[in-house]
Amino acid sequence: MPDTDLPTDLNTEYIRQLSIDCVVFGYRDGKLYVLVPELIFRGDFYGLPGGFIRQTESIDAAARRILEGRTGITNIYLEQFRVFGGTDRNNRSALERLVELNADADGSVRWMRDNLHWLVDRFVSIGYYALVDMRVVKPSKTDVDATVDWYPVDNLPKMIMDHREIVGEGLLSLRRVLDEKLIAFNLLPEKFTMKELRLLYEAVYDRPFPRNNFQKKILDLGVLERLEKKYTGASNRAPYLYRFRRERGSEPSAPLS
Amino acid sequence: MPDTDLPTDLNTEYIRQLSIDCVVFGYRDGKLYVLVPELIFRGDFYGLPGGFIRQTESIDAAARRILEGRTGITNIYLEQFRVFGGTDRNNRSALERLVELNADADGSVRWMRDNLHWLVDRFVSIGYYALVDMRVVKPSKTDVDATVDWYPVDNLPKMIMDHREIVGEGLLSLRRVLDEKLIAFNLLPEKFTMKELRLLYEAVYDRPFPRNNFQKKILDLGVLERLEKKYTGASNRAPYLYRFRRERGSEPSAPLS
DNA sequence: CCAAAAGTGTTAATATTACACCCATGC
């Protein structure tokens, strides 16, 4: 799907037939979500936030630019996880349906129709996943999006092309590296309780983690610092707050620069 | 680097600015090797076997085609592992030097000069690694290659662009999945002894594996079947031969079809 | 004092590592 700042001359400004699709994972209240924009046009077009790669930027920079345009936040954790390169990967059917259903062309549809020769090509797409704190990131929709909403990862809307499969592969990749790369903290606020972290793990892996063993395992990693207690007013023992300890010099929350 | 069967109209037959580079791992006598072709031209141009993606084939099929063109064998274990997408990824300096050093143009150089506008573009490249049995695969060089030789992974020739980095990333990816995906057997003949398998692991991970514990770990995986003994004539106990047990229906040696 | 939920310790089970011993083979 096109970014908002596409120039008129797609052919020279962007790499042809190569795109980036981002699976933006968010977390809140024990559930894992994915950010899915819906295009403004008639016809229920849901698709992952994606875009193209400028001639003058690296693929990591492109993913960052594309994503920042959608979420309005900087310093996102972002990583490539897989390339999708089947021969049937094109927007032909979706775009033709879109143009047909929206024949009373406004500017965007006219733009698409005029650039159809470019957009309906077969595309190879690089999948990136991103991890963000849903309570901080308020997605700012662009003018091609009707909505930009969070959907539970187990209850996604019907999406174009193979975007559902991309989400599935992204989740599998996330599970493989979650605590190996110490990236879970990107999904939480700066300060969090051990229970919040545990519920996050349970949401990602879709299975329970025993409370005490989880605490021991996480603390043995030696990457958390214990802060003050969090008094909620509940009539029970107050949990500690923790914070991810920034290592000297490294920037775990932004591996791409 | 171009394949041998490139048509004249690169622009329509292939995806522009997108390439595939293959890290072909081979194993023999306790050492891990990588297949590196050297171009026929003056100037010592070493680079990974790579090529482009046809409009009508998936990226997996493209990698398979490219690799089969170089090694002459089918049914290779092959998997994508990472995309390389820096802005400085182009063949400009290498190709300009090549054309300069080989000014007395034969057909190939003329072809390159005529297609320079295409070849010197910035390229995004998908890295694949392949695992082959060096005793079976006899690389058949194409007419653009002076040599196609195996080089020890710790003693590679100086290679163009970022191909050395691609090899390094490929090796790291291989280590991450070697026994999780049960693919080590692709580097060995059909029948092998436990010692041969252990030496292979030691070559890949560059560290020793205790003999008896290694045997137990591998046998506990339950994927090997023990065959007859292998009598070498040495005055010691004869080791058993093993074979990777093909599962019902699955094809571990060829995950891409 | 009580219920609820957090913190922590203790044991059991399992996996990993280290060490030792025995066995087959050809000379």
Add this chain to the structure above:
DNA sequence: GCATGGGTGTAATATTAACACTTTTGG
């Protein structure tokens, strides 16, 4: 028989999972 290298068993250790108990908090 003997040296060599392969197969296998056992003990020590480390890691993980299971279970139990204590502490804090507000009503």
